[in-house]
Amino acid sequence: MKWLRPRARRPRGVTIIALMLLGQALVWMATGTLHFSELPSLRLPATDTSYFNLALVGLNLVIALGMLLLRPWAWMAAMTVQGISLGAGLWAYYLGTPDFLLMGTSVLVVLYLNLHEVRRPFGVEDLRLRWNAGQEEPDELP
Amino acid sequence: MNSPDGHADLELLRRFEPQIRFNRGELFYPVDVDAFLLHTDLLLHRKGEDSTVLIPRPQATQEAIAGCDKDIHAGALHLRLVDRPLNTLQLVQFHARSDLREFRKGVTRHARVGLVARLLDVVFRISLLARGRVPGGTAAAAAIAYETMRETAPSPVYYGRVERTYDYTSLQYWFFYAYNDYRSHFHGANDHEGDWEMVSVFLSHDESGAPIPEWAAFAAHDGKGADLRRRWDDPELRKVGEHPIVYAGAGSHAAHFSPGEYIIRARIPLLARLERAIATVKSVWRTALRQGGTSRAERDGHLDVAFVDYARGDGRCIGPGTDIPWEARLLDEQPALVHYPGLWGRYLDDPIRGEDAPAGPRFNRDGSVRTAWYDPVGWSELTAVPSASREIPTAQAELTRLNEEAAALGPRIARAEDEATRLGVRVAALRDGSPSSRHLGECEGRLAEARETVSRLRHSLSETELLARSIGARVERLKQGDRGDPRGHLRRPDVPQQPSQLRLHRLAETWSAISAGLLLLVIGTVAIVYHAALLPFFLLFAAFLFVESLFHRRVAALVHGFVMTLALTALAVLAYEFWWQIAVALALGLGATITWTNLRELTRR
Numbered sequence: 001m002k003w004l005r006p007r008a009r010r011p012r013g014v015t016i017i018a019l020m021l022l023g024q025a026l027v028w029m030a031t032g033t034l035h036f037s038e039l040p041s042l043r044l045p046a047t048d049t050s051y052f053n054l055a056l057v058g059l060n061l062v063i064a065l066g067m068l069l070l071r072p073w074a075w076m077a078a079m080t081v082q083g084i085s086l087g088a089g090l091w092a093y094y095l096g097t098p099d100f101l102l103m104g105t106s107v108l109v110v111l112y113l114n115l116h117e118v119r120r121p122f123g124v125e126d127l128r129l130r131w132n133a134g135q136e137e138p139d140e141l142p
Numbered sequence: 143m144n145s146p147d148g149h150a151d152l153e154l155l156r157r158f159e160p161q162i163r164f165n166r167g168e169l170f171y172p173v174d175v176d177a178f179l180l181h182t183d184l185l186l187h188r189k190g191e192d193s194t195v196l197i198p199r200p201q202a203t204q205e206a207i208a209g210c211d212k213d214i215h216a217g218a219l220h221l222r223l224v225d226r227p228l229n230t231l232q233l234v235q236f237h238a239r240s241d242l243r244e245f246r247k248g249v250t251r252h253a254r255v256g257l258v259a260r261l262l263d264v265v266f267r268i269s270l271l272a273r274g275r276v277p278g279g280t281a282a283a284a285a286i287a288y289e290t291m292r293e294t295a296p297s298p299v300y301y302g303r304v305e306r307t308y309d310y311t312s313l314q315y316w317f318f319y320a321y322n323d324y325r326s327h328f329h330g331a332n333d334h335e336g337d338w339e340m341v342s343v344f345l346s347h348d349e350s351g352a353p354i355p356e357w358a359a360f361a362a363h364d365g366k367g368a369d370l371r372r373r374w375d376d377p378e379l380r381k382v383g384e385h386p387i388v389y390a391g392a393g394s395h396a397a398h399f400s401p402g403e404y405i406i407r408a409r410i411p412l413l414a415r416l417e418r419a420i421a422t423v424k425s426v427w428r429t430a431l432r433q434g435g436t437s438r439a440e441r442d443g444h445l446d447v448a449f450v451d452y453a454r455g456d457g458r459c460i461g462p463g464t465d466i467p468w469e470a471r472l473l474d475e476q477p478a479l480v481h482y483p484g485l486w487g488r489y490l491d492d493p494i495r496g497e498d499a500p501a502g503p504r505f506n507r508d509g510s511v512r513t514a515w516y517d518p519v520g521w522s523e524l525t526a527v528p529s530a531s532r533e534i535p536t537a538q539a540e541l542t543r544l545n546e547e548a549a550a551l552g553p554r555i556a557r558a559e560d561e562a563t564r565l566g567v568r569v570a571a572l573r574d575g576s577p578s579s580r581h582l583g584e585c586e587g588r589l590a591e592a593r594e595t596v597s598r599l600r601h602s603l604s605e606t607e608l609l610a611r612s613i614g615a616r617v618e619r620l621k622q623g624d625r626g627d628p629r630g631h632l633r634r635p636d637v638p639q640q641p642s643q644l645r646l647h648r649l650a651e652t653w654s655a656i657s658a659g660l661l662l663l664v665i666g667t668v669a670i671v672y673h674a675a676l677l678p679f680f681l682l683f684a685a686f687l688f689v690e691s692l693f694h695r696r697v698a699a700l701v702h703g704f705v706m707t708l709a710l711t712a713l714a715v716l717a718y719e720f721w722w723q724i725a726v727a728l729a730l731g732l733g734a735t736i737t738w739t740n741l742r743e744l745t746r747r
Contacts, residue, residue, distance in 0.1 A: 076698060083705035086712050093715055100719065103712045110709040111433070119434045127436050127698045 010070055011121060013112050017078070018067040020109075025060035075122040079113060082106045148472055155302035155313055155470055158343045158355060161385050161462050162317075163401070163455030165392035167245025169285045169327065170337075171460065172317040174469070175478065177295035178336075179203055181223055181287050184210060187489050188217035204478035218491075219484030220499060223287055223320060223335045227279030236282040242327055244457070245392065247450075251329055252654035254405060254639060255448040257690050260658040262410060266447040269410075273492050276326075276333040280488075284321035284335065291320065298460050301473040301503070305518050309529045311345040311353065312518040316473055316503045317395070318486070324393035324449075331394075331408045331449045332496035335487025338503060339395045341388055342518060344371075346529030356529050358386045359522040360397035362636065363406060363451075366513060368523040369635045372399055373628040382463040391451035401455040402638020407446040408496075417445050436699040453638075473503060483509050523631075530625065537617045544610040551603045558599055562592035650693040661686055 059081060066074025089103040112118060119125050164171070184197040184207050197206050202221065210219065228236060237243075252260050303314040319337040324330030344357040358379055359371035372379040378399045380387040389398040398404060427433050460466045473479050479502050487499025501507050504515045514521040528536040569589050572582040619626070629635075664682060672678045684704070691700035717724060 076701065079705045080701055083701065083708055086705070086708040090708065090712055090715065098719075100716065104716055107709050107712050107716065110705055111713075114433050114706065116432050116434050125434060127702055 009121065010068070011118055014067055014070070014118060014121075017109055017112065018064045020105075021060045021064040021067065021078070025057045025064070029057050070121050072122050072124050075113060075119070075124050079110060082110045082113075086110070148475070151304040152302065152470055152472060154304060154311070154345075154353065155315070155472075157353075158313055158345070158384055158386070159300065159302075159461060159468055159470065160315060160341050160343075160358075160388045161382050161459060161464060162388045162390050162397075163459045164390050164457040165245065165452045165454050166457040167242050167327070168390070168392055168457050169241055169281075169323060170288055170319045170321050170393075170395070171458065172298045172300060173288065173291055173320055174295035174297075174299045175301075175318050175476065176204060177291040178223070178318065178320055179207070179221075179478070180294070181291060182221040182487075183225070184484070185220055185222055185489075186217050187220060187491070189491075191217075193220070193222070193489070204476060204482075207484070208477035208481040210482070210484075218489045220489035221336065221484070221486055222488050224280045224283040224488070226283065227277045228282045228286075229279065233279050233282055236286070240282075240285065245328070245452075247329065247452070248403065250651050250654060251405075251448055251450040252658075253651040253693070254450065256694065257657065257661075257686065259446065259448045260654065261661075262413075262445060263447050264658060266408070266410065273490075273497065275490065275492070276335070276488065276497050278326070280335075281321060281323035281326040281333055284323070288320040297469040298466060299469045299471060301471050301476060301479055303473040303503070307519050309346065309532055310356070310519050310524065311347070313343040313345065314473070314503075314514070314518060315341045315343075316479070317341075319395050321487075322394060324391070324451075326393075328393040328452060329450065331406065331447070334497055334499045336485065336499040337395055338486065338500050339390075339397060340503070340514060341386070341397055342371075342514075342522065343386065344519070344522075344524060344529075346531045348531055354530065355384060357522070357524060360388055360399060361514070362391075362396035362398060363394070366521050367633075368631045369633055371522040371524065371631075373625075375625075376628040378629075385462040387455075389453040389455040391453045394451055396451055396453070398451070398453040398636060398638075400638055401453060404451040404453060404636050405639050406449045406451045408449065409446050413445045420445075436696075436702060450639075479503050527631075533625070534617060534620050537613055537620065541610055541613045541617060544606050544613065548603060548606045548610060551599055551606065555596065555599045555603065558592060558596045562589065562596055565589040565592050653689065653693060657686065657690065 059077070063074050063077045063081060067078060085102060085106045089099055089106065092099055093103070116125065162172075179202050180200045182202050183195050183199050184202045185193040185195050187193040196210060196219075207221070252263070299318070301316040301318070303316065305312045305314070317339045319339070320335070322332065322334050322337040325333040340361040342357075342359040342361075343355055344359070345353040346356050348354055355374045357371045357373055361370065380399070389401045390396070391398065391404070394406075396406075424435070428435060458466070461468055481504075482502055483505045485499040485501055485507065489499065490497050492498050495507060498507065501509075504511060506512055517525075519525055565585060565588050569582065569585045572585055661683075665679065668678050668682060687700055687704075688697075691697045
């Protein structure tokens, strides 16, 4: 199972984020299920962000696994999901129904994932080299 | 130190004269300045006044303009080639029969750069309305005048200059073009009358005195420094026998080493402060906050307008190996080239000088002497680079000097150590039972100084030995014929752009041509329909950026930038909503950390 081996030594924070994503997915799954529950006694009031959350559950699970294995796509996907989450959070804030916990968590995750020492083990220090290999603008080379 | 023997200089210049390959559609080639001057007037422009003619055509000969006794500080002394630009009908007729029809622009410049550069391009174009600008139809009129010049002086000319310095003989080839039509005919940055370009070849000499070509330096767009030169064995420097090949930019006539299309970036001076602010923020972001960016190669906060310099070399070729030979002249025998301090074409008082004609080979526009004239070796940063024939002796001499230095340091260290030991004995004795504490303090001070001296001398010896070893290794490599990387001196050389950088060329070009204008039009429409609603603007801009990133293969970079923007916005919102709680949390965190650290230190003791 070579593909299950991480590419490099995993930073502790990445493990925490992966576990957090797993936990977040489980919570969203539970709350999302409860929003749509048929039993009125179990149904929670749906907020504007909860539909987003439910859609992100599956994605979160895959990303969490990719993060544990330090896959470059998982880093990009995690950033994207946090971006969507932040967009939803800011939109909810604009509408007057803010979810500050969601926003705060996402901000911390994004800033942590963007640190040099976290990007290095994922191999995403240079996004243009990683995803557009050989497409450097020649006039910008050092 | 010039050679008194003009004939020998001319022979030397002839031996290494370059071949220039022009782009298809080029209208102006190096011309005889005497033929040019027959079609020009000499004028003086005083601030706030119209230019007055000092010498009308055809009396403005080299001798006449070189002897013009008007003080350069009285105003701008300049020539004028075109006094009446072509009208629209004449322009249509000109374009219908000119060589310009042969020019193919390829991928447009807008498709090669990002949205910001294209929006800045709009600013640049508007600035042309406010700045002094060569009137439309001038380039075409100059092209017609140039054809007339060629009737009297058909051969292309260069003006050569030989300068001998301690280590190098520098051969300068100066080319004069009647007009720079880069903007009006090749979508470039500027137009101006008169255009001087220069190519240098640097020679050393072997034991018999025979010349050995070492370096070639090509001037491009007023640049200077090490990036302009290539070592003679660098594969990028193409040659026909002993003649370097120059690829001239279409209209700009800037010299390049490789054929291709170059992106030239023009800075907007008004945005310099903003550029510095962006660079500072980026630096804090990367170093203090340890945050990553999009690409390691990205430039720091540069806001500039991009132009393409077409130097494909697919047009006319002039010089050795072609059927159009050069006519060589010695520059020092041309009075106007040596003594005329004014401009070689129309003066428009352009604040950023792009549309003003240049001064001659010797002078800058402000009347000061060009670096390339008084220090041709320093101009291309060759001053500290020994020639091949002197590289080994120079390195060996330096090695000997360092070894002597190291040998001299040995006894000095021994003396300093002896001094320190003696002072150590005194201090120990004084500590055992001194009648005077003042004497002890004095001795301790001298001992500290002696210790410092020993340490400094030992450090110096260690550094000298290390340097000597490096130089020794270099001497060995040089003896084996290894001169090191021929491109090791290059920091940011110009490289032609790869067309493969764009996806879906035609579509990308169409998008690039319309997007900047379309964005402004749609924003205006949305503002009318939705008034001050933020979301439509936001979505619209995001959609534009997405399409843009698709064409430029930067989707990952776009997503990253987008997420970071959202994160910083959210951070600002959180800081605004919870500033008090954040301040309290920071204070509590800081207090807890200090207490914990101090307690740990206490318990470890």
